Amino acid sequence: xxxxxxxxxxxxxxxxxxxxxxxxxxxxxxGHLSSTLGATELIVAMHKVFDSKKxxxxxxxxxxxxxxxxxxxxxEAFDTLRQFNGLCGYTKPSExxxxxxxxxxxxxxxxxxxxxxxxxxxxxxxxxxxxxxxIGDGSMTAGMVYEALNELGDKKYPMVIILNDNEMSIAKPIxxxxxxxxxxxxxxxxxxxxxSTESFVENFGDGARYxxxxxxxxxxxxxxxxxxxxxxxxxxxxxxxxxxxxxxDIMQIAKxxxxxxxxxxxxxxxxxxxxxxxxxxxxxxVGPFDRSNxxxxxxxxxxxxxxxxxxxxxxxxxxxxxxxxxTAAMPTGTGLTSLIExxxxxxxxxxxxxxxxxxxxxxxxxxxxKPFCTIYxxxxxxxxxxxIHDTCILDLPVVFALDRAGIVGEDGETHQGAFDISFLRAxxxxxxxxxxxxxxxxxxxxxxxxxxxxxSLRYPRGSFKETDLVESKAFELATSQLLISNDxxxxxxxxxxxxxxxxxxxxxxxxxxxxxxxxxxxPLDADMLKNMSKKHKxxxxxxxxxxxxxxxxxxxxxxADEKILDVEVTSFxxxxxxxxxxxxxxxxxxxxxxxxxxALRVKESx
Numbered sequence: 001x002x003x004x005x006x007x008x009x010x011x012x013x014x015x016x017x018x019x020x021x022x023x024x025x026x027x028x029x030x031g032h033l034s035s036t037l038g039a040t041e042l043i044v045a046m047h048k049v050f051d052s053k054k055x056x057x058x059x060x061x062x063x064x065x066x067x068x069x070x071x072x073x074x075x076e077a078f079d080t081l082r083q084f085n086g087l088c089g090y091t092k093p094s095e096x097x098x099x100x101x102x103x104x105x106x107x108x109x110x111x112x113x114x115x116x117x118x119x120x121x122x123x124x125x126x127x128x129x130x131x132x133x134x135i136g137d138g139s140m141t142a143g144m145v146y147e148a149l150n151e152l153g154d155k156k157y158p159m160v161i162i163l164n165d166n167e168m169s170i171a172k173p174i175x176x177x178x179x180x181x182x183x184x185x186x187x188x189x190x191x192x193x194x195x196s197t198e199s200f201v202e203n204f205g206d207g208a209r210y211x212x213x214x215x216x217x218x219x220x221x222x223x224x225x226x227x228x229x230x231x232x233x234x235x236x237x238x239x240x241x242x243x244x245x246x247x248x249d250i251m252q253i254a255k256x257x258x259x260x261x262x263x264x265x266x267x268x269x270x271x272x273x274x275x276x277x278x279x280x281x282x283x284x285x286v287g288p289f290d291r292s293n294x295x296x297x298x299x300x301x302x303x304x305x306x307x308x309x310x311x312x313x314x315x316x317x318x319x320x321x322x323x324x325x326x327t328a329a330m331p332t333g334t335g336l337t338s339l340i341e342x343x344x345x346x347x348x349x350x351x352x353x354x355x356x357x358x359x360x361x362x363x364x365x366x367x368x369x370k371p372f373c374t375i376y377x378x379x380x381x382x383x384x385x386x387x388i389h390d391t392c393i394l395d396l397p398v399v400f401a402l403d404r405a406g407i408v409g410e411d412g413e414t415h416q417g418a419f420d421i422s423f424l425r426a427x428x429x430x431x432x433x434x435x436x437x438x439x440x441x442x443x444x445x446x447x448x449x450x451x452x453x454x455x456s457l458r459y460p461r462g463s464f465k466e467t468d469l470v471e472s473k474a475f476e477l478a479t480s481q482l483l484i485s486n487d488x489x490x491x492x493x494x495x496x497x498x499x500x501x502x503x504x505x506x507x508x509x510x511x512x513x514x515x516x517x518x519x520x521x522x523p524l525d526a527d528m529l530k531n532m533s534k535k536h537k538x539x540x541x542x543x544x545x546x547x548x549x550x551x552x553x554x555x556x557x558x559x560a561d562e563k564i565l566d567v568e569v570t571s572f573x574x575x576x577x578x579x580x581x582x583x584x585x586x587x588x589x590x591x592x593x594x595x596x597x598x599a600l601r602v603k604e605s606x
Contacts, residue, residue, distance in 0.1 A: 001071050003047055008245050011048065015040050015244070018067045019272040025081050027291045030410065031089055032063035034270035034283040035136060038166045038241070042134060042265055043067040045247035046162070049255060050132050052098040056116040060109030060135040062091035062099075063285070064164065072098035082410040084582025084590070089410060104414020105382065106352050107142030109133045110161060114148050117157035126158060130255060134162040138329065141351035152260050153232030159261070160254045161233075164241065166267045228262050237264025242271060281332055302463035306403055308438050309459065310335035312445040313372060317343060320449060324364055325372035328354045334374045334403050354379050358386035358398070365396035370449060377402040377417030377458060384423060391454050392429045398455075399448045400424075405434075405458035406497060406544030407588060412581025417458070418574050422549030424456050425522050431455040432522040433475065434496030437464045440472035440517075447475035458496055460544065462584075465500020469515070480525040484515040490606065491536035493518050495551045498542035501572075501595065505542070508599030511606070521551050524558050533559070538606055539569045542598075547573035570605055572598055 003011065018040050026033050044067065046057065052072060059065040069087060070078055074096065080086025091099035101112055113131040120129050139145065140163070152159065225235030234257065239246055247265065254261040269283070270276025275294030276283035288297040317323050317339070329352040331337040339347040350357045354375060361371035380387070380402060391398045405417040424430050434457055435441035441464075444457050469483045483499070484506075490513040494502040499517050506513050514536055516528070521543075532539075541552040552571025559567055572593065579587060588594055592601065 001073065001075070003044065003071065006048070008248070011044055011244050015044055016272075018044070018070050021070060021075070021078060022066050023273055023291060025078055026066075026286065027289050028079075029081050029083060030285075030287040031082050032066070032285050033273070034276045035064045035164075035166060036066040037273060037276065038267040038269045038271045039064040039134070039164055040067045040271065041242045041244050041247060042162055042164060042267065043071065045244060045251055046132055046134065047071050048248050049251040050130070050160075054129050056100040056113070056129075056131045057098065058100050058109045058112050058116070058131060058133045059091055059103055060133065060139045061106045062103035063089060064134065064136060065091050065103075068098070069096075072096055082412075082581055084580070084586040086582070088412055088581055090412070090414060102414060104411065105379070106136075106139040107144045109135050109139070110145055110148035110152065113159050113161070114152050114155075114157060117152075117159050121157065126258070131159045132162070133159065134164055137163060137165045138352060141329070142353055143355065149228070149231050149233060156232065156259050158258045160251065161260070161262045162251075163237070163262055163264045164267055165238065165264060166241075166269045225262075225264070232260075234259060234261040235264065236261060238266045239263065241265035241267035302466075303438065304463050305441065305459040305461070306333070306335040308441045309374075309401060309403070309445070310338055312442045313339060314342070315442075316445060316449045317346070320370065321346075322368065323370045323372065323449060324361075325374055326350050326357045326361055327374045328352055328357045328379060330376065330379075333376070334401075336374055354383035355386050358383040359390040361398050362386070362390040362394070362396050365391070365398050366394070370397060370399070372399045372401055372448075374401045374403065376415070377405040377420040378408075378415050380420060381423070387424070387430075387454075388427055392427045395429045395453055397452045399451075400454075400456035401448075402456060402458040404461045406460045407579060407584050408461045409584040409587065410581050413578040416579045417461075417544075418546045418579065420456065420458055421521060421543070421545045421551060422553075425549060425554060427454075429454050430522065431477070431520070432457075433520045434458050435464075435472075436494065436496060436499035436517055437467065437472065440475075440519075443472055443475045447477075451477075458545075460497045464497055465504065467500050467503045469499075469503060472517075475519065478520050478523040478525050480519050480528045481517045482514070482528070483517055484513065486512040486514050487535075488512045488514060489537050490514070490602070491516060491532055491539045493539055493541050493551070493555065495519075495521055495541070495543040495545075497544050498551075498572075501544075501593070501598070502540070502542040504595035505598040505602065508596050509602060518551065521554050524554060526558070526562075529555070529558060530562065530564070533564045533567050537567055539567055540602060540605075541569065541571040541573065543571075543573050545573050546576075547571050548576055550574075568605075570601075572601070 019037055077087055082089045088095055090104045092102055093099045110133055113133045116131040120126055228235040236250055250263055254263055268277055324346045326348045327334045327336045328350055331340055331349045336347055357373055361373045364371045402420050408415050424432055431453060435444040448455055473481055488511055492502040492513050492515045495518045502515055543551040550573045552569055552573055556569050
């Protein structure tokens, strides 16, 4: 969509149309809502002033970028947002050349912008291209942002950074004075004056330079720009993030400056949909809902694994005052909101800072507390070095509770919890285990609370797969549980939610199978596996995790070490590719992981 020649009035009508389309589709499909509604004018202004065909448009996090998708020839396809084989909920270069990078995890944008600026400089394209970054204020809580700003302020690469301040306001505007200064600092006169002053004072020594610097600082203290200016980056703002005329004017000025500029724009989350306007966290990411009243259309009676985790942790906290915990900007998603409210001095949301969460919990463990570090499987990847360096080397008893392990559905590649077993299993001193249902989850939590070494337990998004298997027994280190014993040559080995998948698969077979709940993938139950190898020669592994380095790999390594060569192991874990977005059942079907599909694969192998 070419909007270069549109008037401001026409662009304002376009903003209304964009909001309406976002609201229509998200209410039907689910998705991210409040932040992307609030970013509409910012994105329209970006496309008015810059060119996404040549200027790198970088979004952080790109769930804010729905308007960008609509403005870049995806209006007709927008109905398929987050659907299997449809548009991704994040920017995705394979989907459109207007999407510069994949951006499902936060705080990467300014680093990407610096890298793009370096490439533009090396190519000699500074006069025709400039990186444009739009970063949400929440993303500013991660250290990577400041690493990038530190270099950017030193090297002075041309870049425009639009700070979308919609919740964690860096500073509150101070009435008319602040608005006046924001407008003044954005004006061509101010920028020319500043440049001329810098040139002038260079000729009059340190005294003039000192006086000019103090005068400018005294003005900037009324605005939130001091931090950025001190880092060597020009600051404009705060500005009204819904005033198109002002946004366009300011972006045009920033584009011409040929140096790094931050535009601080204040926006209203949920703008244009009254139920979502303001600071309501529940409207950040939503399932389908009724637009007329804002009521969720999704109804489920099954208790989610996250709910079970919350209940179990509260029970443990009531018995043990040494239990503490943290999450990284996902208190609702990880179920820690009620813990933070009930025990505000023992549980913390540390913002988007997984590295800090891991290391700070390690220090608490060193001081004799029992930390539960509660993070999505896919987000712990961001704290991997800290798990090794700050937790495991000292063998500290931190519990890593990994929510969203396995396929998470509509969020796609950046959020699928596939790799935690593979990357944690390699770390010395780390113990890995997983529950299969509600009771075993409580038992796993009890074990974790008393275990005096680093450990990780994983559990799925949504509810566990239901079974009518024998009741779970208490967790003991490196101990599995045989759930079904038959004389068949076939052994199904389930790990975590894979137990339910294995059980469902067995129902599609005429052959009887034995079923083992592995429970611990590190350390393995050596005695049980040796006994099983004497009776069953065809083993099938079920786990919602990557095959490489996963549960099947651990079992195969064990058999090789024990010189057990007559057992054939087949793993039904995820193959070596990133998993797309979409309805979980459709994604599983595309991977051949539905129980009826797995049963056919078993039949072909026996």
